[in-house]
Amino acid sequence: MSEKQALRIENLKKSYPGVKALKGVNVSFNEGEVHGLIGENGAGKSTLIKILAGIVKADTGSFFIRDEEITIRSSKDSSSNGLSFIHQELNLVTYFNAMENIFLGHSYPRRFGPLVDWKALKKRTQKITDTLQVSFPLDRPVSYLSAVDRAMVAIARAFAVDGNVYFMDEPATALTDIEKEKLFSVIKNLKAQGKTVVYVSHNLDDVLQITDRITVMRDGAVVECKKTSEMTKDTLISSMIGKDLESSFPKRLGSPAETLLSVSHLSNSHIRDLSFSLRAGEILGIGGLVGSGRTELLESIFGSRALFSGEMLLEGDSYKPSSPKDAIASGVVLVPEERRKQGLVMSRSIFENISMMSLADLSHGGLLDHQAIKERSHEAGDKVRLKSADYRNHVGTLSGGNQQKVVFAKTVLQQPKVLMLDEPSKGVDVGARFEIYSIIQELAASGTGVIIVSSDFNEVLGLADRIVFIKDGYQTFEKENSDIDQESYLNYCYGRELS
Numbered sequence: 001m002s003e004k005q006a007l008r009i010e011n012l013k014k015s016y017p018g019v020k021a022l023k024g025v026n027v028s029f030n031e032g033e034v035h036g037l038i039g040e041n042g043a044g045k046s047t048l049i050k051i052l053a054g055i056v057k058a059d060t061g062s063f064f065i066r067d068e069e070i071t072i073r074s075s076k077d078s079s080s081n082g083l084s085f086i087h088q089e090l091n092l093v094t095y096f097n098a099m100e101n102i103f104l105g106h107s108y109p110r111r112f113g114p115l116v117d118w119k120a121l122k123k124r125t126q127k128i129t130d131t132l133q134v135s136f137p138l139d140r141p142v143s144y145l146s147a148v149d150r151a152m153v154a155i156a157r158a159f160a161v162d163g164n165v166y167f168m169d170e171p172a173t174a175l176t177d178i179e180k181e182k183l184f185s186v187i188k189n190l191k192a193q194g195k196t197v198v199y200v201s202h203n204l205d206d207v208l209q210i211t212d213r214i215t216v217m218r219d220g221a222v223v224e225c226k227k228t229s230e231m232t233k234d235t236l237i238s239s240m241i242g243k244d245l246e247s248s249f250p251k252r253l254g255s256p257a258e259t260l261l262s263v264s265h266l267s268n269s270h271i272r273d274l275s276f277s278l279r280a281g282e283i284l285g286i287g288g289l290v291g292s293g294r295t296e297l298l299e300s301i302f303g304s305r306a307l308f309s310g311e312m313l314l315e316g317d318s319y320k321p322s323s324p325k326d327a328i329a330s331g332v333v334l335v336p337e338e339r340r341k342q343g344l345v346m347s348r349s350i351f352e353n354i355s356m357m358s359l360a361d362l363s364h365g366g367l368l369d370h371q372a373i374k375e376r377s378h379e380a381g382d383k384v385r386l387k388s389a390d391y392r393n394h395v396g397t398l399s400g401g402n403q404q405k406v407v408f409a410k411t412v413l414q415q416p417k418v419l420m421l422d423e424p425s426k427g428v429d430v431g432a433r434f435e436i437y438s439i440i441q442e443l444a445a446s447g448t449g450v451i452i453v454s455s456d457f458n459e460v461l462g463l464a465d466r467i468v469f470i471k472d473g474y475q476t477f478e479k480e481n482s483d484i485d486q487e488s489y490l491n492y493c494y495g496r497e498l499s
């Protein structure tokens with residue numbers, strides 16, 4: 001492996017009101033290396049990347065490419081120096097199509113003066129999608145595309161630049177395993193061509209698998225930089241959070257009581273004849289592969305997806321939500337997978353976002369109790385270790401993972417009867433993950449019934465009492481967690497019973 005530096009960063013500093021996001025970072029990335037950049041939520045990873053992209057202005061700092069100093073004042077400076085980006089927030093223009101998004105900010109090929117040469121644009125786009133081995137609709141506004149396809153568009157955009165260093169900030173959170181493997185093979189190819197990939201992720205297994213070297217950041221500073229072969233998951237975690245994490249899953253509190261929710265023969269275009277029940281204080285896992293209907297099942301119970309047939313009973317009474325609003329009023333809450341998009345109002349304060357669903361409880365005689373809102377929001381925020389200088393700031397100023405914690409804080413404040421969680425730990429750092437698991441356990445111990453969907457089967461096995469498996473929308477197995485191990489879990493997901 002060559003040890004030539006592709007990019008060196010010296011003494012990079014950036015402060016926001018009340019936060020030192022970067023406190024003099026020194027780091028270098030070599031040619032032909034995949035370099036992991038990890039750290040807790042709010043450690044400063046995205047800030048560093050946004051500065052390199054010319055989106056955020058640094059307070060001080062110098063950048064060198066092969067020992068020659070460069071300046072980055074704009075995105076143009078950044079791309080002309082061969083820096084290319086997949087940002088944590090996809091930043092797609094939803095009413096533009098994939099091609100327009102991919103080449104946004106670059107000059108589109110033109111014909112007859114100002115007219116975009118769509119044929120030429122399509123050709124260029126197809127070259128990129130061929131490299132990535134993906135296909136998605138090119139002519140439709142991206143708002144019509146699936147979450148996976150939108151993520152692939154954002155990835156494809158990085159390849160519109162002829163890059164030398166590719167920064168990938170949590171590129172895989174919305175991808176299925178199949179697309180993730182494709183991305184990894186693209187990364188391997190880049191490396192083989194002598195290019196550099198900087199890979200940011202909270203999925204430490206992925207980081208250990210694909211990187212050559214890893215830099216760990218904590219509180220705006222680099223705390224460690226080592227060869228991946230010298231690191232393990234445990235050493236990475238203790239270097240990230242500054243202490244050892246004793247176990248990944250908190251101890252189970254309490255035990256399930258009487259039936260809380262029962263669903264029978266639920267069917268629509270994605271799910272077929274699903275029947276099961278959930279007890280108060282129980283954590284029920286829904287096992288299955290991506291696309292098996294897990295998310296659609298949660299949405300059907302939440303009233304955001306219509307049912308063709310089926311019945312639901314909540315505490316013995318008929319439960320027929322025609323919208324999420326109905327569901328929430330009945331005490332049924334869903335923390336969706338795309339939390340940043342579906343669960344938050346970016347231009348509102350952290351206070352407002354945490355308390356907005358609970359305002360009825362936090363007001364007296366029609367007047368808001370501001371003191372109570374403040375106290376309860378802070379209490380809920382502290383519980384999820386939300387890191388923020390000031391809860392009056394817009395949610396949009398938080399780091400990606402901290403934004404997700406706001407959605408949890410909001411849920412905790414609502415004290416739901418039924419809590420449904422879709423991929424609860426995506427984008428959340430290991431320390432906070434443990435906190436979130438503890439909150440789930442505490443809510444269950446206080447009588448909330450929890451339904452959890454996760455692509456990380458260790459998470460389901462670590463939390464659930466019982467697991468209902470679905471495949472292609474059909475219910476295949478229902479098992480006590482104690483009867484399952486990792487191997488049988490996967491087999492059940494594929495619809496196979498071990499003999």
Ligand SMILES: Nc1ncnc2c1ncn2[C@@H]1O[C@H](COP(=O)(O)OP(=O)(O)OP(=O)(O)O)[C@@H](O)[C@H]1O
Binds near residue numbers: 088399
């Ligand atoms: N526009 C902003 N205004 C105020 N504070 C900000 C702004 N952008 C980032 N910050 C703060 O800077 C710190 C670093 O945030 P950053 O987004 O770099 O973290 P991160 O390491 O990417 O975390 P995550 O893993 O959650 O994505 C955080 O405390 C964040 O709240």
Ligand SMILES: [Mg+2]
Binds near residue numbers: 045047088169400401
């Ligand atoms: Mg980030």
